[in-house]
Amino acid sequence: MKNSAPTRTSPRKRAVLRASVLGLVAALSVGLAACSTGPSSSSGLSAWSTTADRPYVEPSIKDWNSAHPDDQIKDNYFGTNDFKDKIRTAVSSDQAPTLVYNWGGGTLKSYVKAGLVRDLTSDLSGKTDWTQKIVPSVAQAGVVDSKTYAVPMSATAPVVLYFNKDVLKKAGVEAPQTWDELIASIPKFKAAGVAPISLGGGSKWPYLMWIEYLVDRIGGPEVFQNIVDNKPDAWSDPAVIKAGEMIRQLVDAGGFADGYASVSADTNADLALMVTGRAGMLLQGSWAYSGIKDIDPKFESDGKLGYAAFPAVDGGKGDPKSLAGNPSVYWSISAKATDAQAKKALDYITSDVWNDSYVKTMTDAGNIPPLTDAATKVKGDFATTLSDMVSEAPSFQQSWDLALSPAASAALWTQLDLLFGGTSTPKQFSDNMNKTLGK
Amino acid sequence: MTKTRNGGAGVENASAPSTWLVAPALILFLVFAIIPLAVALGLSFTSWDGLTAPVFNGVANWIRKLGDPVTYNALWLSFQVIIFSWIVQTPISLLIGVFTAGKQRYRAVLSALYFLPLILSSAAIAIAFKALLDPNYGLGQSLGIPLLSQDWLGNPHLVLYVVIFVIAWQFIPFHSLLYQAGARQIPPSLYEAAQLDGAGRVRQFFSITVPQLKNTIVTSSTLMVVGSLTYFDIVYVLTQGGPGYATRLLPLDMYLTGFTASDLGGASVLAVLLVVIGLLLALALTKFSGFNRMNSQQEGA
Numbered sequence: 001m002k003n004s005a006p007t008r009t010s011p012r013k014r015a016v017l018r019a020s021v022l023g024l025v026a027a028l029s030v031g032l033a034a035c036s037t038g039p040s041s042s043s044g045l046s047a048w049s050t051t052a053d054r055p056y057v058e059p060s061i062k063d064w065n066s067a068h069p070d071d072q073i074k075d076n077y078f079g080t081n082d083f084k085d086k087i088r089t090a091v092s093s094d095q096a097p098t099l100v101y102n103w104g105g106g107t108l109k110s111y112v113k114a115g116l117v118r119d120l121t122s123d124l125s126g127k128t129d130w131t132q133k134i135v136p137s138v139a140q141a142g143v144v145d146s147k148t149y150a151v152p153m154s155a156t157a158p159v160v161l162y163f164n165k166d167v168l169k170k171a172g173v174e175a176p177q178t179w180d181e182l183i184a185s186i187p188k189f190k191a192a193g194v195a196p197i198s199l200g201g202g203s204k205w206p207y208l209m210w211i212e213y214l215v216d217r218i219g220g221p222e223v224f225q226n227i228v229d230n231k232p233d234a235w236s237d238p239a240v241i242k243a244g245e246m247i248r249q250l251v252d253a254g255g256f257a258d259g260y261a262s263v264s265a266d267t268n269a270d271l272a273l274m275v276t277g278r279a280g281m282l283l284q285g286s287w288a289y290s291g292i293k294d295i296d297p298k299f300e301s302d303g304k305l306g307y308a309a310f311p312a313v314d315g316g317k318g319d320p321k322s323l324a325g326n327p328s329v330y331w332s333i334s335a336k337a338t339d340a341q342a343k344k345a346l347d348y349i350t351s352d353v354w355n356d357s358y359v360k361t362m363t364d365a366g367n368i369p370p371l372t373d374a375a376t377k378v379k380g381d382f383a384t385t386l387s388d389m390v391s392e393a394p395s396f397q398q399s400w401d402l403a404l405s406p407a408a409s410a411a412l413w414t415q416l417d418l419l420f421g422g423t424s425t426p427k428q429f430s431d432n433m434n435k436t437l438g439k
Numbered sequence: 440m441t442k443t444r445n446g447g448a449g450v451e452n453a454s455a456p457s458t459w460l461v462a463p464a465l466i467l468f469l470v471f472a473i474i475p476l477a478v479a480l481g482l483s484f485t486s487w488d489g490l491t492a493p494v495f496n497g498v499a500n501w502i503r504k505l506g507d508p509v510t511y512n513a514l515w516l517s518f519q520v521i522i523f524s525w526i527v528q529t530p531i532s533l534l535i536g537v538f539t540a541g542k543q544r545y546r547a548v549l550s551a552l553y554f555l556p557l558i559l560s561s562a563a564i565a566i567a568f569k570a571l572l573d574p575n576y577g578l579g580q581s582l583g584i585p586l587l588s589q590d591w592l593g594n595p596h597l598v599l600y601v602v603i604f605v606i607a608w609q610f611i612p613f614h615s616l617l618y619q620a621g622a623r624q625i626p627p628s629l630y631e632a633a634q635l636d637g638a639g640r641v642r643q644f645f646s647i648t649v650p651q652l653k654n655t656i657v658t659s660s661t662l663m664v665v666g667s668l669t670y671f672d673i674v675y676v677l678t679q680g681g682p683g684y685a686t687r688l689l690p691l692d693m694y695l696t697g698f699t700a701s702d703l704g705g706a707s708v709l710a711v712l713l714v715v716i717g718l719l720l721a722l723a724l725t726k727f728s729g730f731n732r733m734n735s736q737q738e739g740a
Contacts, residue, residue: 085698092490110701114490202569202592204679259574261593261682273575406488410700418683421595 044341045348046074047099048090050083053154053329056361060352071344073099091116096334098345104141104150104330105403112144117332121147123346130350137396138327138370141403150330153353155367156390157286158325159209162271163306167194167280175306179217179246179313186253189280195257197250198279200265207416208400209283210250212324213310214243220318221395227437228403235433239317244419244426246313251420261421268295275299283310285325289382290366300382307382309389323389324397328370408436476714483707496704504708512684513692513709514716516599520688521667521720523603524610528663529656532611536618537648550619557612565676568605592678595685602674602686609673610666614659621655622648657728661721668717689713 049057054077061075076097078086083101090096092114100117102108111117124131131139134152142150163175171192176182189196200206215223219239226234250256257279263269265284268291274282275295282288292299299305312320331349333342352358359369363378371377374387390396401409415432418424424432483500487493504510539550556564571578572591579588591601629647638646649656671690674680680687680695687695690713697706 088489088698088701110488110490114488116490201682204681257575259588259590259593262572262574262590263593264569264573267570269573269576278575406699406701410695414681414683417681421593421682423595423683 044098044338045071045344046076046097047101047331048076048078048083048087048097049099049101050080050329051077052080053101055365056358057153059361060355060358061348063357064348064352068344073345073348091334094336096336098334098337098341099348100332100334101153102150102330102332103326103402104328105398106405106409107402108142108150108330108332109144110405111332112149116335117149118335118337118342119147119149120151120333120346123342124148124151124350127346127350130354133354133371133373135370135372135374135390137393138390140396141327141398142330142332150332151349151353152328152370153331153349154329155362156326156328156370156396157368158323158386158390158393158396159213159283159285159310160307160386160389161310162274162282162284162288163308164274164277164280164304165306166304167192167274167277168306170194171280173280175308176311177308178311182311183249183253183255185280186250186255190254194277195273195279196255196281197257198263198270198273198282199256199260200263200270201256201261201417201420202263202269203265204413204417205399205401206265206270206284207420208412209285209324210247211240211243211416212397212400213283214246214313215239216322216324216395216397217310217313217318217320218242218246218316220316221322221397224397224400224403230438232437233434234437235430240430240433241426244429247419248422248426251422261417271295286368286382286386305382307385319394321389321393322395322397323393324399326399326402327396405436405439407439408433411436476711479707479710479714482704483711485704487703488701489703490701493704500704500708504705509684509687509692510709510712513687513689514712516687517668517689519599520603520606520670521664523600524606524667525660525663527603527607528611528614529660531607532614532659533618533649533652533656535611535615537622537644539615540619540622550615553615554612556609557616559609561609561672562676564605564609565673568608569677572601593682595682598678598682598685602677605673605677606667606670610663614663617655617659618652621652625651653728657724660728661724664724665717665721668713668720689716 047057047061058075058077061073065072087100087102091100091111096116100111102111108117131151135156138152138156139148142148142152161175167189168175171185171188171194173185173188174181176185186196199210212224215237219237219242223234223237223239226237257263257273263273265271268288270282271284271288271291272295273279275292292305309320309323331353333345337345354369354371359371359377362369363383366380366383368374368378368383368387368390370390372391375384375391378384378387397403400412404412412433415424415429419426419429482493484495484497485493486496486499535550535553539546539553559567569592570576574580574588574590574593577588577591579585589597592598625648629651630643633643633647669690670688671694674686674688674691675694678686680691689709693706693709693713696709697703
């Protein structure tokens, strides 16, 4: 196609035709590529992960590849949302990556149901050195019907209540230990001219953390387990209704910063409100910690940063030491992989994931590995406190949107939006969520 | 003159391109539009989560989706977006288009500025507006104007109008461009004659410019109406369809049903609905506006 300047002998018509044919050929070849079968790379091993976990996954795969020139793993990284879109179509096709990155819970269950991932129970039975390193409550999210289909590969991220100690002092408020103290502190914050709690409602998912903790504190982990098990009317459990009423109580009392429904947590705008002293508290995952430095590098060193477990609820059945959040992210092995490929992929996991350099990269960035000896490895007060909380937690509730089926979690986001916004009552919330059971 | 033009199709013309030239476009259209449409129609009769094989379930999806108040809410919202977008965008684009059609240099500079949003992607526009409308860090706070620091994207009564405003901000330049081109086609002799007859500027605008732009208005309106039906990116980035169902337009409802809730059968029902409504609207517009008859507007010019 060089020298494509039009001459008299090549009329424009023909050029147009040629361009269309080229376009058609290109389109068809894309279509054909999508239909072609066979292994996706020459060695046959591939891994898809998200950019969030790239900092430790990439070096570990590089190490593996240099030690195993014949069994190269081809790694790819995507943004979280891109990944979710891509894996949905890829995981059931012959292009499925050998190592399938997933969040355990509901997604994993749907993979297992469709026979897309390998049962690792017997493969791992000889690798107890490796499996015993991991905190059991975290490993649990990779288990479906008492068989292991996924193993943890990422940092553990509990949700905690962050404080701005400066603001608390100004308002004359002690860090609330119970729900009643939390409610009682609201007028004091308001009198001091600041918002009590920052909430990134514009991103929807921050709503989840409130109801997760409230239901757990009121009724214990069994309430949500009944929902996951699709027990009839599980969403109408008194604990869920009570949690809905308490959320309404908090919203109506003006607990959340004005315009919370427009505040985006994806851009850390909710965190910024707390760090810049315009709100006193924030319920967020441990991942928010790394964002604090970007907003105010001296926030922690000036002693303004406070954090604690979610307040207890008087008379509640749940243990106030229980946590909610993202236990970890997991590797599964595709059922499309041959036995030889699966064995190599598992070799990579058991030899390179959670080895010293993998853990060091993670802890250097202030993250908490889900390991039983994490407390000796983490760096900094924040990570040490949180890793103690993780090891002492009687239960670690996985984020509901990850634990539930995609249909139920999509409905949950919208229904929570309506509940917080006051458009639906706690009863309507439960009724509408009951309709998603078993879907 | 007009007769030969209208009846031109039947006249043998040596320079007319070969019918075969339509083949590439036709094949592309078939592969990328008609076949996927047929597939979607087929999928609408199945239950499919995207992971396992689709299972035929008859009209169950149709009954469920057509009995779901969320679908009607989405339809009603899309309808509102169509009407309000047209009411807001058409007069403004018409005025800007006619204004920038003038040959004066300052108008050329202004038109370059007006058209700036055209080169921005929808996602970029939505992200920028999301930041500007943030109640705590947005425009209202930085300018110190309390009126501007509303809960723009979180208030279910406001949010639809905010979305319509942002959509208008993005698309007015495009429609202005259409009107600018249309206005430049109007023969100056019409205005000269009107001036001799003593018609003022306003009179000239309503008696010459607007009637002469009839076809442009139809084109622009068709694009606006059918385009409004498929707005997705801006709304998705701005609100994800929220709060609650307040901005869950039909295309967004389709996406969320299909890809967030993994109900691809239900999403296909909505996709088919969208295509049917879009086609009906486009047909109705061309029929009632007389666009399909392609009348010349320059008789007597």
